[in-house]
Amino acid sequence: MDFVQVQNLCKNYPDAALGEFKALDNISFVARAGEVFGLLGPNGAGKTTALRILATILQPSSGSVRIYNFDVTEQADFVRHSIGFVSNNTAIYDRMSAWEFVEYFGRLYALPADRLYPRMEKIFRTLQMEEFRDCPGVKMSTGMKQKVSIARALIHDPPVLIFDEASLGLDVMVARALQSIVMDLRDQGKCIIYSTHIMREVERLCDHVAIIYKGKLLDTGTLEELADRHEQNDFEELFFQLLTKGDKGHFDAKPPVDLGMRIRTASTASQGRAL
Amino acid sequence: MNWSHVKLIFHREVRDQLRDRRTMFTICILPLLLYPLMGMVMLQVAQFHREQHVSIGIFGYENWPSDSPLILDSSDPSQIRWETLTVDDSIGATLEQFQSVQAQTNSEVKNKSTESYIVNGKAAEKLLRQVHCDAVIWVPPGYHNSISINPLVILSNQRWERSQLAIRLLAEKLEGWHLSWIRTQLAWTELGTALVDPLAIRQLDVSPPEVKRALVWTKILPFVMLIWALTGAFYPAIDLCAGEKERGTLETLLCSPARRKEIVWGKLLTIMCFSMGTALLNLASMHTTTSIVMTQFSQLGATDMVASLGPLPLHSMGWLILLVIPISAMFSALALAVASLARSTKEGQYYLMPLLLVGMPLVMLPMIPGVTLSHGTSVVPVTGAVLMSRALIDGEYGLALLHLPTVIAVTLYCCFLSKRWAIRQFESESVMFRDSERSSVAQWIRNVWRQREDTPTSNESILCGLLIIVGLFFGRLSLSGMPLSWTSVVQSTLVIQVGIILAPALIMATMLTRCVRKALRLHRPRPLEMMAAASLAVCLHPTFMAFAAEVGKEYKLGEQTNSMLMQFDSIISSTTIWQVLLMLALIPAICEELVFRGFLFAGLQRNGGQLRAILVTAAFFGLSHGVLQQTITASVMGLMIGWIAYRSGGVACTIAFHATHNSISMLLAWYSNRGLNSPHYLSWAIEHSDGHLAYTSTWCALSVGIAITLIAWFATRGSVLSNPRSSIGMNDLHQQRVTFTA
Incomplete structure (x- = not known):
């Protein structure tokens, strides 16, 4: 099932020098349940x-985005209930404890108390946050903050989770723990957008990837598909080649590939506790 | 709107602020400590001041009249310590020098029969230091025989505060001595001492002491409360908006189920809560402290003025608490909107000053002597509310009740506008996610040039309006010194109308737009519409005159303005009517319409902003008339002309309306000043009354009917739809958003 459908998405910003800056130029991709x-x-x-x-948080300039079959512009309230957003700045309130946060x-998502607190207990236990549940945000390490954000x-147990450079600034141990959490969530059938x-x-x-550069979609597919298409097995090298071609303007946006051909590339499913 | 979200956000923000030590210090601790500390310092200063003694040296005290000694015995309770000094050779020479110097100068200060001289100079300073006194009196030889002839020399150094105090105390001492001496002299004659006090006065004040105390406090406390309400609003606002942006938590909240409006309401209520809390805590702390301090002052024998500043009556506190609710609401919404513009806490603090500067005149206005609650002041935001609370404290309930609806309506409307502005700020992506983009002025100019369109942007229009208002302010100041003559009237009209009003708009239209004709809204005139507009001006003139008269009653012109207007009238009456109509009716109409209903209107009406264009151009049009009364009447007339500009789609009709209106005003003034009667065939419309031409009641009634018909004709005429309108693109949409948030 397609949980995220992005079709011809464009976003323009005003720019002092250019007049208008195209942050996103005709981006299209699809992400399904149970994949990263x-x-x-x-x-x-x-x-x-x-x-x-x-x-x-932002409105598209044009194009359509549907999350869990809800339109982000027309049905924003439903979309917000269907997503969990983890940004790169580990944003939590300094003067609130992890538990309070x-x-x-949870209360903003209107979870009733009999559902909220058991779920909180479970999440805190699974993410190993019990030690610092009463610690105020200002005293937390980056890793702790990221766990609280997750x-x-x-x-609210959303079907779609969005991680925006969530591992930025984390040490190896915490980054590995984050990856483990992401894999657990995927195994539970959630759709994860991981930037x-x-x-x-x-x-x-990642099961599928979309490579974007200067607002344009350079290519999308599984890692194997990309490797076959560009005849390059080293993914970092492949990425670099694509960016170089993107600079020279050799690429046009490509339509999303058939996600039915999903091939898990790297990891095995974690045996961690389900959330 | 989901109020449970609002409640949740409100609770969280309040709890967060209460945990913030800096906020708590500013809002709670500071008020509780500030006033007691200030009171303690004041008491100590007063005590010090009271106990401070000055020493005054006297040379030649043996020459003082022995029957009326100046220096009493040691039981003299005054703060003066007398030092009787002897004149040695060096001091004698200095004193002689002063006597000769003062005789040559006019710097003498006559004090009844005793002439005292205050001589400044290095020699005096040296002498004062030499004898260790704050002031020195030299009683010349033979003074006791001829006190009204021989001058008494007093030396002081007015740069020293102690010396100033010495002179003040000495003056009081000499005044008392002088009256006593007169009484003694008169007692020896048959005239009696009644001559000294010929008029016996007994002053009775019927106002109760607590009301008098309230009067003083009503001037001080609203000011203090409003300043604290503003301060109490701004710091939480910075933390809740700019602080959240800085920490990145705002993004998290924006993708939660809480809508922007709910987030704004939650934050607004929090800020309001702290704003009110700050103001009320300050009020309570100030009240308690002053109650104690003033009691102490009165025990110390303070002056009447200080003694009148007793504790504030409790019922007055109630009215002040009521005042703080709407004012806090308004300031909180404004602070929230302004703080949302900031990207960081530091940047947010920079925005505090402009908001404070804008709010300050409104708070200061009620403190001006003579400003009371009236129809005029009740419509001024903040000022009206302060004056209302003052009237309630004074017990003038009738007056307060009369103006209560206006004050409430104005305050609520301001609160509504502020809140709406805050919500718009939160809904604007350009405000919420402003990046600190680096751009140079050259880049910006290139961009403006490249993106020129047929009409100006709304920002360019507003900039033009502001430039004109600032230009008019300085222009009028520089022209105010010119002598009043017809030549100076012509010069000032041309300078103001062409140089200050029209030139900026023409330059901007040429440089910032691709089509000057569209930028100034010049279109082919339609004779029928122009005739209708001119006729409407004729028909609305009686109504406008009546309105102007009412405004004149409410806001009376000053004597200086009145005399200038009378001079102006006499000048125009000495000139031919054609010159007057050309210079004072036609040229202003053309220039002002091209600018206000042309350039400014064109920019502001883009993207369906017609209402905004009408309101803003009317405000600028009103402000361009320097006198307050004219500003009010011109703003109201500006609304009408703006509507015509909108309906007709250009400036031709508004020029016709404006020129006709000005012409009629000038004709009436010209004929009245010359003592001429109106033409016989107009006797049904215009009559001679009290030396002036005035409209007859028949024409007044008839004109209203015709005016309504003409307005209906304009309203139903579809010309506005046929006018070319600027294309609306994404850039326009963004531009409009930016304008609203600017």
Whole structure:
């Protein structure tokens, strides 16, 4: 089932120098349940803009985006209930404890107390957050903050999870734990949009990838498909080649490939506890 | 709207702010500590001031009249310590020098029969230091025999505060001595001492002391409360908007189920809560402190003015608390909207000053002596509310009740506008996700040039309007010194109309747009519409005159303005009517319409902003008339002309309307000043009344009917739809958003 459908998405920003800056230019892709969809691109490629549109924070200039079959523009309220958004800045409130933070968002999602607190207990246990549940945000390490952010995104059990460069600034241990959590979520049948520019993460996690550069979609498909298409097995090298071609204007946006041909590339499903 | 979201956000934000030590210090701790500390310092200063003694040296005290000693015994309770000094050779020479210097100068200060001289200079300073006194009196030889002839020399250094105090105390001492001496002299004569106090006065004040105390506080407390309400609003607003942006938590909240409007409401209520809390805590702390301090002051024997500042009556506190609710709401919404523009806490703090500067005049206005609650002041935001609370504290319930609906309506409307602005800021992507993009002025100019369109943008229009208002301010200041003559009237009219009003718009239309004709909304005139517009001006003139008269009653012109207007009338009456009509009716109509209903209107009406264009151009048009009364009447007339500009699609009709309106005003003034009567065939419409030409009641009634008909004709005429309109693209949509958020 297609949980995320992005069709001809464009986003323009006003720009002092250019008058108008195309942050996203005709982007299309589809992500399905039970897969990690990697959104790849260098800094400033348009990944965050695309994910913010998916999260209903920004409005698209044109094109259509449907999450869990709800339109992000017309049915934003339903979309917000269907997504969990984890941004790269591990944003949590300094003067709130981890428990209060997750509880606050749980109540915003209108979860009844008899469902909210058991779920919070479960998430805190699974993410190993019990030790710092009463610790205020200002005293947390980056890894702790990222775990709290993930807990907040999972509290309402959304079918779609969006990770925007979530591993940025995390040490190896925490980054590995994050990957493990993502794989667990995928195994539960959730659709995960995972934005990153770290190739090793892509190889470990992503079932499908879309590479965007300067707002344009360069290519999309499984890693094997991309490797066959560009005759390059080293994914980092492949990525570099695509960007170089993108600079020379050799690429046009391609239609999304048939996601039925899903091939898991790197990882095995984690045996971690389900959330 | 989901109020449970609002409640959740409100609770969270309040809890968050209460955990913030900086906020708590500013809002709770500071008010509780500030006033007691200030009171303690004031008491100590007063005590110090009271106990501070000054020393005054006297040379030649043996020459003072022995029957009326100046220096009493040691039981003299005054703050003066007397030092009787002897004149040695060096001091004597200095004193002689001063006597000769003062005789040559006019710097003498006559003090009744005793002439005292205050001489400044290095020599005096040296002498004062030499004898360690704050002031020195030299009683010349033979003074006791001829006190009204021989001058008493007093030396002081007015750069020293102690010396200033010494002179003040000495003046009081000499005044008392002088009256006592007169009484003694008169007692020896048959005239009696009654001559000294010929008029016996007993002053009775019937106002209760607590009301008098309230009067003083009503001037001070609303000001203090409003400043604290603003301060209390701004710091939480910065933290809740700019702080959240900086920490990245706003993004998380924006993708939660809470809608933007609900987020704004939650934050607004929090800010309002803290704004009110700050103001009320300050009020309570100030009240308690002043109650104690003023009691102490009165025990110390303070002056009447200080003694009148007793504790504020409790019922007055109630009215002040009621005042703080709407004012806090308005300031909170404004602070929220302004703070949402900032990208960081630091940037948010930079925005505090402009908001404070804008709010300050409204808060200061009620403190001006003579400003009371009236029809005019009740429509001014903040000022009206303050004056209303003052009237309630004074017990003028009738007056307060009369203006209550206006004050409530104005305050609620301002709150509504502020809240709507705040919501728009939160809905605007360009505000919420402004990146710190680096751009140079050259890039910006290139961009503006490249993106020129047929009509100006709304930002360009507003900039033009602001430039004109600032230009008019300085232009009028520089022209105010010109002598009043017809030549100066012509010069100032041309400078203001062409140089200050028209030139900026023409330059901007040439440089910033591709089509000057469209930028100034010049289109082919339609004779029928122009005739209708001119006729409407004729028909609305009686109504406008009546409105102007009412405004004149409410906001009376100053004497200086009145005399200038009378001079102006006499000048125009000494000129031919054709010159007057050309210079004061036609040229202003053309220039002002090309600018206000042309360039400004063209930019502001883009993207369906016709209502905005009418309102803003009317405000600019009103502000361009320097006198307050004219600003009000011109703004109201500007609304009418703006509507005609919208309906007709260009400036031809508005020029016809404006020129006709000005012409009629000038004709009436010209004929009235010359003492001429109106033509016989107009006697049914215009009559001579009290030396002026005025409209007859028949024409007044008839004109209203015709005016309504003409307005209906304009309203139902479809010409507006046939006018070319600028294309609307994505850039326009963005531009409009930016304008609303600017």
